[in-house]
Amino acid sequence: MGFGQANTSILSQLAAAGSVKRVFAHCLDNVNGGGIFAVGEVESPVVKTTPLVPNQVHYNVILKGIDVDGDPVDLPPSIASFGGNGGTIIDSGTTLAYLPANLYNSLLKKITTRQPVKLHMVQETFACFSFTLNTDKAFPVVNLHFEDNLKMSVYPHDYLFSLRKDLYCFGWQSGGLTNQDGSDVILLGDLVLSNKLVVYDLDNEVVGWAEHNCSSSIKVKDGSGAVFSVEANNLIASSSSSSSSLLLHFHISWRRSRGKQTCKEWTTSAYL
Template sequence: MPRSGGLPSVVICRCGAKLGGDLGSSNLALDGILGFGQSNSSMLSQLAAAGKVRKMFAHCLDTVNGGGIFAIGNVVQPKVKTTPLVPDMPHYNVILKGIDVGGTALGLPTNIFDSGNSKGTIIDSGTTLAYVPEGVYKALFAMVFDKHQDISVQTLQDFSCFQYSGSVDDGFPEVTFHFEGDVSLIVSPHDYLFQNGKNLYCMGFQNGGVQTKDGKDMVLLGDLVLSNKLVLYDLENQAIGWADYNCSSSIKISDDKGSTYTVNADDISSGCEVQWRKSLILLLATTVISYLML
């Protein structure tokens, strides 16, 4: 990489010597993991410390065509409304205020979404599904199926699944997460109910109570709720935001000098056939485009 302002442009990377599980198979193999966390050792932090990029990035996960958009820089189009990150946290923690199902709020204790002491809410693109505390899960599940008391729900490989021949978007309610700063995240039925065979759907929201002791009281929102949205991570202002978006289109980003650049989507439909709603693995092949300030 070029040097800027006398600062070295060396980026320290790690290597993986062994892959486990499905990551070692030919159709799901990955070349590695690109770390964009908040720690000083992440690739983004190293590039920002060297004066090469702004400490902002965005992604858009396209579950329709596969692939999506990844860019480093300030997103100027589309406009994204943000919510503050919780200070001094290692992950992308946010303040969740409440959850609606079909416009009706879940009747939950006011402190159930408090941060700290192994609680709180994390936005994590490295997680495929979404996990909520057991009390939240039971209330959410009951309201999602409130108008379908006749549906027989079965457990298949730890997922709650059912037969349904109609349109899930017409038959089931939207789920809305409300965050600090009057920011909402709407999850459509076709996002939280994934198809696992002909007329067979499974619930993407998971009961965190069956997870490890440290994570059972946390809300972990993964790709299930982030799909088909442009998500902006603004570490300069310690905020994160999103907007519903066509992830097969393009976005515009700007650098610190005010110059604007277009970032197009990358389509992997012609590559390896990966259907994350069947395999429960969302494989995002993106074009990483960053403006390196010379």
């Protein structure tokens, strides 16, 4: 999509032209499908943020802890201490969430202790189980805690997906991802980012999120100061705008299928 941190990215080029600030946001709806992608400063809802680790290619943040309904899960030392290149990556281009093997095993053990199920592997990748009850009521919430007291709550309907009727699988994956120095890496994809407004503010070197109805709307300010209401399907100016303003808005249509979100459609609108 060209929304990385490099100076050659679409976002950096728009910012260099004075069209927008280096801020963009997305909101992915895994309940109804669809969502919002907007470039510009988010006016509402208010989003709390955590610092981005500087001088990184990806959107790296510092994960301070994980708990399952308040019961802490031990983090690998290389994650907890965060070296120069390790830590946690936020990546909306990744579908699931990849954890170091020991963290993956500890997390699933905590979850299945609260709701016992008989796990079996499907496609040699997914830990799955048969279940006929309401998963949101039966399974615990997983909370991720980041620097500056920013919390991300991941609900059962986020981290579980259904392969077929009464067969559910965990979206948490044992990734075994490491850096060149051998330190562990956590990769957080759409599994944890869905049903949240996620804001990337490269000017202030922060990223943040807030739980949000991604089928509703957000308010975004463009480079001229004009504020727009960005809905899941269209764009409406809510204050005066000028011919020099630009707001880039993507309507996202996607679905979850066998553990994968598939992009079905992208449409763009540019106001110049």
